[in-house]
Amino acid sequence: MVRGRISRLSVRDVRFPTSLGGHGSDAMHTDPDYSAAYVVLETDAEDGLKGYGITFTLGKGTEVVVCAVNALAPHLLNKDLGDIVGDFRGFYRQLTSDGQLRWIGPEKGVVHLATAAVLNAVWDLWAKQEGKPLWKLLVDMDPRKLVSCLDFRYITDVLTEEEAYEILRKGQVGKKEREEQMLAHGYPAYTTSCAWLGYSDATLKQLCSKALEDGWTRFKVKVGADLQDDIRRCRLIRNMIGPEKTLMMDANQRWDVPEAVEWMAKLAEFKPLWIEEPTSPDDILGHATISKALVPLGIGVATGEQCHNRVIFKQLLQAKALQFLQIDSCRLGSVNENLSVLLMAKKFDIPVCPHAGGVGLCELVQHLIIFDFISVSASLKDRIWLHLLVPSYISTCARMCEYVDHLHEHFKYPVIIKKASYMPPKDAGYSTEMKEESVKKHQYPDGEVWEKLLAAQVN
Numbered sequence: 333m334v335r336g337r338i339s340r341l342s343v344r345d346v347r348f349p350t351s352l353g354g355h356g357s358d359a360m361h362t363d364p365d366y367s368a369a370y371v372v373l374e375t376d377a378e379d380g381l382k383g384y385g386i387t388f389t390l391g392k393g394t395e396v397v398v399c400a401v402n403a404l405a406p407h408l409l410n411k412d413l414g415d416i417v418g419d420f421r422g423f424y425r426q427l428t429s430d431g432q433l434r435w436i437g438p439e440k441g442v443v444h445l446a447t448a449a450v451l452n453a454v455w456d457l458w459a460k461q462e463g464k465p466l467w468k469l470l471v472d473m474d475p476r477k478l479v480s481c482l483d484f485r486y487i488t489d490v491l492t493e494e495e496a497y498e499i500l501r502k503g504q505v506g507k508k509e510r511e512e513q514m515l516a517h518g519y520p521a522y523t524t525s526c527a528w529l530g531y532s533d534a535t536l537k538q539l540c541s542k543a544l545e546d547g548w549t550r551f552k553v554k555v556g557a558d559l560q561d562d563i564r565r566c567r568l569i570r571n572m573i574g575p576e577k578t579l580m581m582d583a584n585q586r587w588d589v590p591e592a593v594e595w596m597a598k599l600a601e602f603k604p605l606w607i608e609e610p611t612s613p614d615d616i617l618g619h620a621t622i623s624k625a626l627v628p629l630g631i632g633v634a635t636g637e638q639c640h641n642r643v644i645f646k647q648l649l650q651a652k653a654l655q656f657l658q659i660d661s662c663r664l665g666s667v668n669e670n671l672s673v674l675l676m677a678k679k680f681d682i683p684v685c686p687h688a689g690g691v692g693l694c695e696l697v698q699h700l701i702i703f704d705f706i707s708v709s710a711s712l713k714d715r716i717w718l719h720l721l722v723p724s725y726i727s728t729c730a731r732m733c734e735y736v737d738h739l740h741e742h743f744k745y746p747v748i749i750k751k752a753s754y755m756p757p758k759d760a761g762y763s764t765e766m767k768e769e770s771v772k773k774h775q776y777p778d779g780e781v782w783e784k785l786l787a788a789q790v791n
């Protein structure tokens with residue numbers, strides 16, 4: 333039973349100095365400090381439960397997202413949680429259609445990141461009040477109710493509410509068995525943590541052998557800044573993991589369209605399953621061109637971590653511009669918008685491989701992909717096209733969720749990885765709550781960690 337009126341919304345700027353170790357670095361973002369605008373919702377209900385929500389940032393600019401969250405706050409304050417989730421589509425529209433704030437979006441950029449943070453907190457609170465982890469709240473929800481949370485505006489030309497309902501209704505078949513499968517074995521993951529661009533070859537080697545020891549079979553390597561460097565690093569990692577294990581590459585938007593095709597032709601010998609973000613995330617037709625050009629090489633295109641909203645995903649799917657779709661729990665408008673993308677991907681039969689390279693993203697996105705497997709995709713297998721082109725992929729499982737091994741210790745309910753798979757969270761909520769001590773220490777600029785770092789810069 334949902335209860336309480338939202339009595340307080342607070343938001344803090346929390347930053348981790350990951351750039352000091354090169355963690356998270358890529359060809360475009362060379363010095364990221366993994367950060368978050370961290371929202372806490374309180375209600376007047378007697379249970380004392382709070383909702384926690386984040387959106388992911390890279391350091392500078394988090395203060396701008398914090399401002400945007402504060403600008404959205406009047407839409408939540410004094411609202412009944414029951415009214416919000418009772419007409420979640422209406423509430424989503426209200427937030428994204430604020431007559432003035434919409435001008436600085438719409439449904440994109442800073443204001444949409446802020447929407448994600450706020451709505452992630454609402455979903456966390458709802459799941460907590462129901463006493464269920466978010467994935468289970470979604471799995472158990474009546475399909476009619478679930479579709480009523482989604483905003484189909486701008487996507488009805490490819491997915492109507494009725495079609496979405498049909499997908500979810502069909503997904504009810506075999507749901508129990510799939511839930512048991514998840515609880516027993518978890519959802520397959522791949523690791524990005526061995527091969528950030530700023531890591532030396534020695535670090536790469538050391539992390540890669542540790543990951544192999546720990547049972548990882550799927551690896552992602554950052555590329556795109558320097559071709560000779562890429563060839564050396566890809567050779568190193570391919571030699572270490574052997575020919576059978578899966579390798580993905582990520583260029584983080586570094587190339588022009590023809591450059592992407594030429595560059596990937598040179599890296600094809602290392603047999604990547606996909607090239608991720610080869611060019612601008614806004615260039616739908618550019619992705620389609622790259623995708624078509626790389627099919628003969630057996631290389632797919634993956635993108636999504638910087639796709640603004642469901643409209644861009646719709647067009648990427650319509651244009652056959654991607655073979656792997658990467659949702660992001662903190663860039664799209666929370667669970668509401670992510671679910672509409674999962675359903676479109678199902679309709680187009682494109683595997684979803686969520687983005688998780690950031691602070692807290694693994695914690696959140698595991699809920700969405702576990703729900704996807706149990707209630708939507710019902711599959712861990714890839715589409716047939718790659719299997720036909722590259723027979724050796726038959727044995728690989730292409731549905732997988734990204735994992736990065738950073739900063740989990742700051743979360744109250746950190747992810748649990750067993751045998752390179754995400755084990756379904758058991759605690760109620762969306763796993764978004766950070767440890768208060770960590771937040772205090774890393775708050776920018778007055779937390780202990782930053783006071784020291786900033787003082788050292790001055791001296």
Ligand SMILES: C[C@H](O)[C@@H](O)CC(=O)C(=O)O
Pocket residue numbers: 355356357358361364390524582584637687688689690734
């Ligand atoms: C800046 C982030 O670490 C980015 O490199 C993450 C990413 O592209 C991924 O995980 O994929």
Ligand SMILES: [Mg+2]
Pocket residue numbers: 582584608609637687689
């Ligand atoms: Mg990426």
